[in-house]
C-alpha cells in the first residue's frame with residue numbers, strides 16, 4: 001500500500017487517505033455568502049474522486065471578511081442549511097469535509113479575478129471598508145480602517161461563532177486561514193503589523209491574535225475534531241516572516257491544540273516567489289520537524305512526487321489545488337499509477353447512498369488491463 005493512500009488519524013478522526021483538496025475560492029456564491037449548486041459540484045466531484053479531506057474555499061466568518069462580494073460565508077443560519085447539503089454529500093462519499101474559516105482583513109472587498117474590475121470594490125459598487133492591523137493598504141488596494149483594541153478583541157469570538165455554525169452544518173474539520181496576506185497573516189507579519197500595542201511588536205505579540213483565535217475555536221470544537229491552521233511560512237521578502245519564525249509559531253500552535261499546520265507561503269506583500277515543483281515542501285518539513293503534523297501544498301502534481309513527499313518525511317499529507325481542478329479524480333488515478341489496490345472510495349456504512357453500491361466492492365474502478373469493462 002502506498003503511504004499516500006493509507007489512512008491518517010488526527011485526534012478521533014481517521015481520514016481515508018493523505019490526498020486532500022486544497023481550499024480554492026470559487027467566487028461563485030449567491031448573494032449574502034450562500035454556497036450554491038456550484039459548490040456542491042466542485043466539492044462533491046472531489047469527494048467522488050477519492051480525496052480524503054475535502055476543504056472548502058475561504059469562508060468568511062463575518063460579511064466584511066469576504067475577499068470579494070462573491071465569496072461564501074458562514075456567518076448566518078441560512079448558510080448553515082446550504083452547507084449542510086454539501087457536507088452530507090461529501091460524507092456519503094466516504095470523505096471528510098473541512099471548512100476554511102477566513103477573514104480577509106485589508107485584502108477584503110476586492111473584485112474577483114475575472115469580470116467586473118480590478119483592485120478594491122468601492123462602496124458605490126457593492127464594496128465595503130476593509131480593516132487591518134494598521135491603516136496601511138496592500139499595494140493597489142484601498143486603505144483599510146485600523147482595527148481598534150475592542151475590534152481586535154472581537155475577532156476570536158467571530159471565528160468561534162463560525163465554528164459553532166460549521167459544526168451545525170456538518171463539517172468534520174475546521175481550518176483557520178492565517179496565510180496569503182489575510183487578516184491573521186497581516187497580524188503575524190512585521191511587514192504589515194507595525195502596531196506598538198500588545199497585538200504587535202515581537203513575534204509573540206504579532207502571533208497573539210492568531211493564538212487567541214485558535215483558543216476560541218478549540219474551545220468550541222469537540223475533543224475528537226482536528227483543528228488545522230494554514231500559514232504562509234515566509235513572506236519571501238527581507239524583513240518579513242521566515243521559515244524559522246513559522247517553526248516557532250508552529251510550536252505555539254501545537255501547545256494551543258492545533259493538530260496540523262497546512263504550509264503555504266506568500267501573499268502578504270508583492271514578492272518574487274521562486275515557483276517550481278514542490279517549492280513549498282521544505283517549509284512543511286521545517287514545521288514538521290518541530291513535532292506537529294504538516295501538510296505540503298504547491299505544485300505537487302504527480303502521484304510519485306506526492307508519495308515521495310510523504311515517504312521522505314517532509315509532510316503527513318499533501319494538498320492539491322490546481323491538479324484537482326484539472327483532474328477531480330486525481331486520487332483514483334494515483335492509486336492506479338502507484339499500483340495500489342487500496343479501495344480509495346469508501347461509502348459510510350449505513351449512509352443512504354451505501355445501498356447504491358451494494359454488492360459492488362468499495363472503491364471499484366475499472367483498471368486498464370485488469371479485467372473486463374462488463
Ligand SMILES: Cc1cc2nc3c(=O)[nH]c(=O)nc-3n(C[C@H](O)[C@H](O)[C@H](O)COP(=O)(O)O)c2cc1C
Pocket residue numbers: 022023024025026056057058100177179180230264297298299300319320321322323
Ligand atoms: C482558484 C484558486 C483559488 C484559491 N483559493 C484559496 C483559498 O480560498 N484559500 C487558500 O488558503 N488558498 C487558496 N488557493 C491556494 C491553493 O489552496 C493552493 O495553496 C495553491 O493553488 C498551490 O497549490 P497547487 O499548486 O496544487 O495549485 C487558491 C488557489 C487557486 C488556484
